[in-house]
Amino acid sequence: MKRLISVIAIFAIVLTLAAGCGKSKKPPVIGISQYGEHASLDNCREGFVQGLKDAGLVENEDFVIEYQNAGFDDATATQIAQNFSANNVALMCAIATPAATACFAAAEDKDIPVIFTAITDPVQAKLDKGNITGTSDKLPVDAQLELIRKLQPEAKTIGILYTTSEPNSVSAIGEYQEKGPEYGFTIEGLGVTQQSEVTLAADTLIAKGVDCLSNLTDNNVVGVLPSILEKTNEAGIPVYGSEVEQVKIGCVAAAGIDYFELGRQTGKMVAKILRGEATAAEMPYETISEFNYYINSAALAEMGIDVPAEIAEKAIESGNQ
Amino acid sequence: MLELRNIVKIYNPGTITEMCIFQGFNLTVADGDFLAIVGSNGSGKTSLLNIICGSISVEGGEVLINGENITKMKEFKRYEKIGRVYQNPAMGSCPNLTLLENMSLADNKGKAFGLRKCINKARKDYYREQLSILGLGLEDKLEVKMGALSGGQRQAVALIMSTLTPIDFLILDEHTAALDPKTAEIIMELTDKVIKEKKLTAIMVTHNLRYAVDYGNRLIMMDKGQIVLEKAGAEKEATTVNDVLHIFTEISIECGN
Amino acid sequence: MNNFLDLLVGTVTQGLIYALLSYGVYITYRILDFPDLTVDGSFPLGAAVTAVLLTNGLDPYLTLPVAMLVGAAAGLITGLIHVKLGVRDLLAGIITMTGLFSINLQIAGSNMAIDRATDTIFTAAPTMALFGGMSLIYRKLIVSLILAIVFKLILDIYFNTKSGLLLRAVGDNSVLVTTLAKDKGSVKILGLVIANTLVALSGAVVCHEQRAFSSTMGTGQVVFGLATVIIGTTLFKNLGFVKGTTAVMVGSILYKACIQAAISLGLPANLLKLVTAVLFLVILVIGNRQKSGVNSNA
Numbered sequence: 001m002k003r004l005i006s007v008i009a010i011f012a013i014v015l016t017l018a019a020g021c022g023k024s025k026k027p028p029v030i031g032i033s034q035y036g037e038h039a040s041l042d043n044c045r046e047g048f049v050q051g052l053k054d055a056g057l058v059e060n061e062d063f064v065i066e067y068q069n070a071g072f073d074d075a076t077a078t079q080i081a082q083n084f085s086a087n088n089v090a091l092m093c094a095i096a097t098p099a100a101t102a103c104f105a106a107a108e109d110k111d112i113p114v115i116f117t118a119i120t121d122p123v124q125a126k127l128d129k130g131n132i133t134g135t136s137d138k139l140p141v142d143a144q145l146e147l148i149r150k151l152q153p154e155a156k157t158i159g160i161l162y163t164t165s166e167p168n169s170v171s172a173i174g175e176y177q178e179k180g181p182e183y184g185f186t187i188e189g190l191g192v193t194q195q196s197e198v199t200l201a202a203d204t205l206i207a208k209g210v211d212c213l214s215n216l217t218d219n220n221v222v223g224v225l226p227s228i229l230e231k232t233n234e235a236g237i238p239v240y241g242s243e244v245e246q247v248k249i250g251c252v253a254a255a256g257i258d259y260f261e262l263g264r265q266t267g268k269m270v271a272k273i274l275r276g277e278a279t280a281a282e283m284p285y286e287t288i289s290e291f292n293y294y295i296n297s298a299a300l301a302e303m304g305i306d307v308p309a310e311i312a313e314k315a316i317e318s319g320n321q
Numbered sequence: 322m323l324e325l326r327n328i329v330k331i332y333n334p335g336t337i338t339e340m341c342i343f344q345g346f347n348l349t350v351a352d353g354d355f356l357a358i359v360g361s362n363g364s365g366k367t368s369l370l371n372i373i374c375g376s377i378s379v380e381g382g383e384v385l386i387n388g389e390n391i392t393k394m395k396e397f398k399r400y401e402k403i404g405r406v407y408q409n410p411a412m413g414s415c416p417n418l419t420l421l422e423n424m425s426l427a428d429n430k431g432k433a434f435g436l437r438k439c440i441n442k443a444r445k446d447y448y449r450e451q452l453s454i455l456g457l458g459l460e461d462k463l464e465v466k467m468g469a470l471s472g473g474q475r476q477a478v479a480l481i482m483s484t485l486t487p488i489d490f491l492i493l494d495e496h497t498a499a500l501d502p503k504t505a506e507i508i509m510e511l512t513d514k515v516i517k518e519k520k521l522t523a524i525m526v527t528h529n530l531r532y533a534v535d536y537g538n539r540l541i542m543m544d545k546g547q548i549v550l551e552k553a554g555a556e557k558e559a560t561t562v563n564d565v566l567h568i569f570t571e572i573s574i575e576c577g578n
Numbered sequence: 579m580n581n582f583l584d585l586l587v588g589t590v591t592q593g594l595i596y597a598l599l600s601y602g603v604y605i606t607y608r609i610l611d612f613p614d615l616t617v618d619g620s621f622p623l624g625a626a627v628t629a630v631l632l633t634n635g636l637d638p639y640l641t642l643p644v645a646m647l648v649g650a651a652a653g654l655i656t657g658l659i660h661v662k663l664g665v666r667d668l669l670a671g672i673i674t675m676t677g678l679f680s681i682n683l684q685i686a687g688s689n690m691a692i693d694r695a696t697d698t699i700f701t702a703a704p705t706m707a708l709f710g711g712m713s714l715i716y717r718k719l720i721v722s723l724i725l726a727i728v729f730k731l732i733l734d735i736y737f738n739t740k741s742g743l744l745l746r747a748v749g750d751n752s753v754l755v756t757t758l759a760k761d762k763g764s765v766k767i768l769g770l771v772i773a774n775t776l777v778a779l780s781g782a783v784v785c786h787e788q789r790a791f792s793s794t795m796g797t798g799q800v801v802f803g804l805a806t807v808i809i810g811t812t813l814f815k816n817l818g819f820v821k822g823t824t825a826v827m828v829g830s831i832l833y834k835a836c837i838q839a840a841i842s843l844g845l846p847a848n849l850l851k852l853v854t855a856v857l858f859l860v861i862l863v864i865g866n867r868q869k870s871g872v873n874s875n876a
Contacts, residue, residue, distance in 0.1 A: 037848065068841060071848055074795045075592075075802075076837060078788060082588035083841050085715075086581050101691060101790045106588070108694070109714035126691035126789070165793035167688045193679060401759040415750035418743070426747055429740055431759040436736075439743035483757065 028090030028274060029064045033080045033103055035096035036072035039245040040217065040259045044095050044118050047260035051267015063090075063274060074098050081106035091115060091273060091280070093266070094134075097125050097168070104132055113273060113280035117266040118259065120168035120217070122285050133283040135266045137217065139242055140291040141175045143255035144214060145183040147293065148240055151253060151305050152212060157186045159210030161201050161221045161228075164191040169218045176214075195220040202228045206235045214240040215251065225249050238303045247294040247318040252303055253311075254294045262288050294318040322387055323350040323373065323490060323522070329381030330368060330546075342368050343546045346382070350490075355516055355523045355537035359530055359565065361573055364543040366526040370494050373524070375399045386489060401431040404483030406476070408495040413479025416468030420459065420478065423467050424448040427482035451481050454518070455511055473504035477511060484515055491516065493525035497532065505529070509536065530565050540565070544572045587719050589838045593831030594722040595787060596802065598780035600810070600830045601733060601823060602773035603803030608811065608822065610769040611749040612660075615671030615800050619678025620652040620774040622796040624781030626686040629791035633692060638702045642782055649778020650771045652678060657767030675796075682793055689792045698786040718787060725783060729776065730823040736772075745769050777803075805854070806830040812864055 032048070034041055049065065057063055066089065070077035081102040084092050091113040094100035100116035104127060107114050116127060116134030127134075148158065160176060162169035173189045180187040188210050190201045198221050205213065213232060215221060221228070222245075229250045232239050241251030243259060265288060272278045293311055296319030300307060307315070328346040333339050342365045350356055360366050371377040373384060375396035384392045391399060406413055414423045425439050428448070449460040455477045459470075467475060476496060484491060493512065497505035509529075513536050516523050527533055533540050540557050542550035542565065550568055552560045599621060606614035624645040631641040652674060660670035692698070699705060700718050709717045736742040748755045748765040755762045777799075785791050810829025814820040836857060840850050 068844075069846070069848075071850060072794075073798065073851075074788075074792055075596075076841075076850065079589070079592060079834065079838050080841055082592070083585065083838060086584035086588055088581065097689075098790075098792060101788060101792075105788050105790075124691070126693040130694055165683050165688050170688050193683070395761070397756045397759055397761045399759075400757045403757075405757050407753070412751065412753050415747045415754060417750045418746060422743060422746075425740075426743060426754070426758060429758070434740040434744040434760065436739045436741055439738055439740045 027060065027062055027064050029066055029087065030091055030093055030270065031080075031084035031087070031089040031103075032065060032067045032093045032095065033077060033084065033099040034067070034069040034094075035077060035099040037069055038219070040243055041095050041118060043245070043259040044263040044266075047258075047263025047265075048093060048095075048117065048267040048270070049263075050260070051264035051269075052271055053267075054264065055268050055271030057271055057274065070099060070102075074102070077102040078106070085110055085112060088112075091270065093117070093270065097127075100127055100132075100134070101125065104130070107131070115266060115270050115273070115280060116285075117262055121171050124167050124171065128285060131279070131281045133269065133280045133285050135262050135269070136285055136287040137257055137259070137262055138287050139172050139175075139216060140255055140257065140289075141172065141179055143291050144240065144242070145176075145179060145185065147253060147255045147311065148185070148212060148214065149183045150308050150311055151300075152238070155185070155211035157188050157208075157210045159188045159190065159205035159208070159213045160216065161190055161192060161198055161205065161213070162216055162218050163220045164193055166218055166220075169216050172216045192220065195223055198224045199227050199231065202231050206231060206237060210237065212238045212240060215242045215246055215254075217242050222246060225251075233302065236303065238299075238305060241294070244292070244294045244316070244318050247296045248320070250296065250299050250319075252296055252299045252305060253307075253315070255291050256294060257288050257291050261290065292316055322352055322385075323524075324348070324385040325369075325372070325382065326385065327382040328372060328379055328384070330365075330372060330377070331380050334380065341546070343372075343379075343382075346546060348541075348548070350522060350524060350539075352522050353520065354539055356525065356539045356541065357533035357537040358524065358526045358541050358543060359528070359533045359569070360543035361569070363545075365546040366543055367494060368546075369543070370405075370492050370524065370526060373490075374403060374405060374492060402489040403492060404488040404490070405492040405494065406479050406483050406496040408498050410472040410476040410479060410499060413482060414467045414475055417466060419464050419466055420452075420470070421445070421448065421463040423478065423482060424452075424463075424485070427485040430486045451485060452478070454515065455481065471504075473500050473508060476500060476504075476508050480508070480512060480515060484519055484521065489522060491521045491523040493523060493527075495526050495528060498528060512536075530569065531562050534560055534562050534565060542568060542572075584715065585838065585842070587715050589834050590831055591715070591719045591722050591787075593834040594719070594726040594827070595783045596780060596806070596834065597726045597827040597830040598729060598783065599777050599799060600803050600806040600826045601729060602776035602780070603800065604807045604822060604826045605733075605745075605769055605773040605776075607804055608807055609746055609749045610766060610773075612667050612766065612770070613671070614653075614656065614770060614773060615668065616652055616656040616674045616678070616770070616774055617671075617777050617800045617803055618796040618798070619675035619682070620649045620777045620796075621781040621784075621799045622682050622791065622793060623652055623678050623685075624649050624778030625785035625791040625795060626682040626690075626781075627778075628782040628785040629686055629690040629692060632696055632698065632785075633690065635696075638697050638699045638786065639704070641786075642699070642779060645778045645782035646775045649781075650775040652778065653770035653772070653774030654767065656774070657763075657770040660770075661763035661767055679793065682791075686791050686793075690790065692785075692789040694789070696789075698789065699783070700786060722783065722787075725779075726827055729779070730821075730827060733823050734821055741768070745772075802833065805857075806833050809833060 034045055068080040070080055077099050085106040092103040092107055094103040094116045096118050103114045111131050114132040118137050120138055122128045122136055162173050177187045190205055192198050192201050238252045241247045241254035243256035247254050273280055293315035295315040298319045325348040328343045330343040331341045358366050372379055383390055452460040457474060457477055497508050509532055539553045541548050606612045627645045627648050628641045656670050656674040659665050659673055660667055700721055709720050744765055748762050752762045806829035807826050809832055810825035814825040840853055
């Protein structure tokens with residue numbers, strides 16, 4: 001019984017301390033809940049802080065950041081959000097869908113504004129109504145198809161790997177299939193249920209003789225991108241990325257949104273809310289429309305692909321020189 | 322009545338370790354018999370019990386109880402008519418349940434375990450009365466967890482539990498072997514008392530030749546899956562430990578033990 | 579103080595909701611001595627079914643029994659695979675869990691969210707009639723507390739029925755169950771059914787609380803369940819009057835409090851799992867040291 005009491009006492013002390021810390025801070029606290037550590041999501045967060053600064057706010061004077069990441073665990077994301085709510089943060093910034101879902105649920109009681117980013121389809125995720133807004137990272141599918149057409153004028157089929165449980169991926173694959181024919185492509189989509197199946201599925205697509213692969217922002221697929229690239233390089237099939245980080249790893253090119261930009265745009269929205277110029281409830285979520293061309297010259301050269309001048313001059317070299 | 326007809330039992334058939342233990346084994350145990358079985362290790366004593374209870378299958382032959390062929394009957398079904406006490410005292414009861422709960426389990430043997438309360442207060446006195454047969458004072462320890470009792474006490478309870486409901490046969494599988502000599506003596510006496518009081522048919526496997534000679538009305542000695550000695554009735558009464566020991570030693574020398 | 583209270587309420591609520599899952603793991607791991615990995619699949623199963631039913635306008639309270647029924651089916655499948663097909667316990671659970679991953683996605687289509695206009699058990703009219711005066715987090719606490727206590731009491735009563743006694747016996751000494759002329763396989767199946775019913779219920783309540791189902795929400799739930807069972811039963815080992823279900827409920831709350839403490843202290847999430855693993859190990863070792871009695875069942 002003694003042991004039990006001491007355990008409970010320790011928890012009580014820790015929780016009290018934690019709660020006390022939250023209270024003593026003067027400037028409004030922004031709780032950032034990031035679903036997990038991941039290059040694009042990290043870029044997003046850094047961009048977010050930059051966006052706040054760009055709007056003229058000074059960290060630790062006008063706002064304080066409290067950053068937590070859930071290590072890709074839904075239950076942890078729930079507890080992080082509850083922690084923010086209990087500490088009465090001024091607003092919660094959620095990076096990726098599961099983090100946003102958890103924040104939105106925890107914020108309901110106190111009506112704390114939630115600002116999300118890196119969510120492809122806020123409507124499907126039911127994060128479009130209420131004291132919530134943010135930025136969406138919908139893939140620029142048209143631009144990507146156009147890019148592939150220009151780099152590979154003869155290509156007929158594009159293979160795409162995606163996780164069937166990720167709504168973002170499912171909606172993106174739908175768009176690809178709808179728009180592919182406009183650019184003269186057949187889309188060979190192949191769904192997987194988990195990461196371990198991805199490389200096997202890549203083999204299947206290669207065996208089917210696709211002319212290239214194009215990626216979505218599918219966590220399972222992107223997670224094993226290096227091993228996919230190993231196979232495709234051997235087969236001489238170019239892989240197109242969906243954002244800069246994938247091009248850095250070895251994809252030939254991408255028409256992708258810049259997650260740092262996405263974060264920055266989100267930061268600007270938050271600045272408006274902190275200044276009282278707008279509320280999350282009345283601001284509609286924004287979809288970033290600008291995209292950049294990223295190229296990896298080394299990878300392109302290996303595949304024997306020439307970059308037309310119109311692309312080359314706009315593109316950002318992202319490969320390791 | 323229990324009958325074993327032409328039993329064939331082969332362990333690991335078709336493999337390099339194939340071993341035929343019974344090749345047309347026959348045995349009949351009449352109602353009211355108290356049969357003691359002795360024999361060296363590997364002579365087939367425990368296999369025999371396992372065949373009767375259905376714990377292992379046979380390659381040939383039939384097992385009959387009161388004329389009914391039960392060769393294909395599942396093990397748990399056979400125990401509706403059979404009680405069994407194992408060598409390991411822990412096997413006869415649940416260590417994490419109380420004595421009372423264990424008695425209730427045994428009391429419900431063969432019946433449906435439904436959603437009625439597991440402890441029927443009205444039966445408590447009956448359990449006490451049954452436990453008092455043992456003379457170990459266990460009737461006052463109903464709320465004690467079984468695991469807290471000594472091996473001897475647990476084996477005594479196992480004996481009572483296995484005979485609490487009406488059964489046709491009581492199987493005793495070296496049930497005194499894991500106990501110290503004094504406790505073994507007590508348990509053996511209790512066994513005899515219970516068998517007589519409840520008028521049970523019993524089959525006892527034992528390594529203790531004296532128990533085999535002193536208790537029961539029939540004695541068989543087994544070797545390599547065959548009965549090499551059988552004494553019953555008056556003939557058994559006249560048999561001494563030395564007689565049995567003599568034959569036993571002969572067999573053992575043959576085997577090179 | 580307000581902060582602390584809110585934090586406490588939120589943490590206890592999580593502990594209570596997940597306690598339902600822990601009850602299930604308590605039955606399989608502690609009582610049946612069966613390491614049931616079905617949990618990682620039946621937990622999201624409960625949520626998937628709930629998400630679909632809520633979206634289709636079923637009464638929120640009715641989603642709970644439906645989710646439980648579906649969870650029971652999952653337990654039944656693991657039981658049949660193990661008992662009738664003779665597949666080892668661990669593998670039987672893995673097979674069902676793997677299959678359920680696909681089935682969950684078939685049921686829900688993909689990850690699903692439920693919008694705020696849809697009533698949940700925390701916002702539906704009967705709940706509001708009783709607890710409408712409270713703020714949402716207290717309502718969540720009360721409803722979770724009611725569920726956790728009601729099912730705890732039902733289990734406590736069940737364990738003292740003949741059927742419950744046989745269930746406890748099969749994990750304690752399965753040989754004895756056979757000599758009682760009972761098929762131990764059927765008893766194991768029954769235990770798995772009850773356990774996964776509770777696990778699916780827990781998943782369903784999480785879905786109500788988070789307004790979402792995600793296909794990966796089951797990952798690691800077995801480990802969570804085992805940890806809470808061991809934390810709970812180890813802490814209360816010497817207090818005979820505390821029921822196993824109560825111990826497990828407290829274990830679940832303590833586990834969630836641990837995570838919350840780590841978050842509050844600003845521990846990086848990547849370390850969070852390590853801290854949990856170490857905590858788990860320490861408690862396990864203490865538990866083993868103190869383990870008394872012989873586990874004699876074959």
